[in-house]
Amino acid sequence: MSAAESHQVPGMKFYVMVWIGLLAIVGFEVFLTYRNLPAKTLLTSLLLLSAVEAGLALMYFMHLKYERPRLFWSLIPTLIFVLFMMDHIWADAFRLINLRLPTP
Amino acid sequence: MSELEMAAGSGHTIAAHGVAAHATPHALAMEPSPYRVGSGKMAMWLFIIADAATFGACLFVYGFLRLTSPDWVRPFVFSPTIINGMIMTFVLLTSSLTMLGAVLAAKAGRTSSCLNWLGATILLGIIFAVLHLREWSSMIREGWRPFQNPMGGSVQFGAAFFSITGLHLLHVISGVVAIAVIAIGYKRGRFQASNVEVTGLYWHFVDLVWMFVFPLLYLLNSH
Numbered sequence: 416m417s418a419a420e421s422h423q424v425p426g427m428k429f430y431v432m433v434w435i436g437l438l439a440i441v442g443f444e445v446f447l448t449y450r451n452l453p454a455k456t457l458l459t460s461l462l463l464l465s466a467v468e469a470g471l472a473l474m475y476f477m478h479l480k481y482e483r484p485r486l487f488w489s490l491i492p493t494l495i496f497v498l499f500m501m502d503h504i505w506a507d508a509f510r511l512i513n514l515r516l517p518t519p
Numbered sequence: 520m521s522e523l524e525m526a527a528g529s530g531h532t533i534a535a536h537g538v539a540a541h542a543t544p545h546a547l548a549m550e551p552s553p554y555r556v557g558s559g560k561m562a563m564w565l566f567i568i569a570d571a572a573t574f575g576a577c578l579f580v581y582g583f584l585r586l587t588s589p590d591w592v593r594p595f596v597f598s599p600t601i602i603n604g605m606i607m608t609f610v611l612l613t614s615s616l617t618m619l620g621a622v623l624a625a626k627a628g629r630t631s632s633c634l635n636w637l638g639a640t641i642l643l644g645i646i647f648a649v650l651h652l653r654e655w656s657s658m659i660r661e662g663w664r665p666f667q668n669p670m671g672g673s674v675q676f677g678a679a680f681f682s683i684t685g686l687h688l689l690h691v692i693s694g695v696v697a698i699a700v701i702a703i704g705y706k707r708g709r710f711q712a713s714n715v716e717v718t719g720l721y722w723h724f725v726d727l728v729w730m731f732v733f734p735l736l737y738l739l740n741s742h
Contacts, residue, residue: 427620434616441608441733445601448738461734468730476615476723478716486554486564494568498575502582 424481433475440468563717567724574728577686578735581679588673595741604737607650608729614643615726618719625712633715637702644695651688680736687732690725697721
């Protein structure tokens with residue numbers, strides 16, 4: 416991303432290609448779901464694929480790639496940090512896991 | 520060029536055109552935006568980041584509920600629920616594409632084309648909402664409620680499912696209304712291409728959230 420690239424937004428043909436890519440990822444997610452993968456592997460795979468989808472949507476559909484780089488660096492790392500803190504430092508997260516009841 | 524823009528541009532311009540004295544010091548004190556985006560777009564980005572944190576919190580809570588429930592149920596089957604979810608995903612992704620068409624047309628000054636694309640986006644948004652509500656009504660008929668599980672097991676599934684998909688559906692419906700308002704305003708000349716673009720940002724965000732909701736709430740709860 417450079418300042419020179421700002422506002423050089425691609426045309427509809429490019430967006431259709433991204434759209435096809437996103438649909439293909441969704442199809443792959445459904446395919447993986449019915450491959451009887453272990454739960455952790457499936458969860459990790461689906462989250463990674465969703466993150467790729469989100470990245471494509473953010474950078475191309477939402478034109479973040481064509482804005483000044485500092486907009487990306489101000490917003491996205493901050494959001495990821497907040498989500499990370501929410502997931503890992505949430506007060507009750509680990510206590511709840513330890514309180515889990517045995518399977519009946 | 521407005522007086523304010525001239526004042527921000529250079530002192531020479533001010534001197535040459537005799538801008539009102541009271542505007543000059545204030546305008547010169549203003550810094551250019553470090554992001555080079557309009558205030559509307561910046562406000563929308565900040566809203567999107569805050570809203571992403573909200574959805575993130577909801578999905579983390581869902582994850583914690585699921586981890587701590589030994590009798591979690593996975594009620595969805597490929598047909599009809601997952602197929603319906605795939606159709607909904609297709610509709611929402613396509614609506615993002617039509618929204619992009621509207622933004623491109625608006626920036627090119629093609630009003631009629633922009634309105635057609637916006638109309639298609641509204642239609643696809645309504646189709647998504649109808650498919651979603653049809654699925655909800657089907658589940659409710661089966662006995663699912665936010666705190667009721669007709670299959671036995673954890674009642675938390677209904678709470679997580681209805682709250683997260685409900686929050687997303689609320690965003691979709693709000694987006695459809697917002698796009699309709701923008702379309703009418705754009706047609707009447709009250710709104711510009713930048714307004715269409717900012718509304719498009721919101722719509723793409725709604726699509727982005729669904730990219731996490733569908734695999735986490737539908738696919739991981741199917742058998």
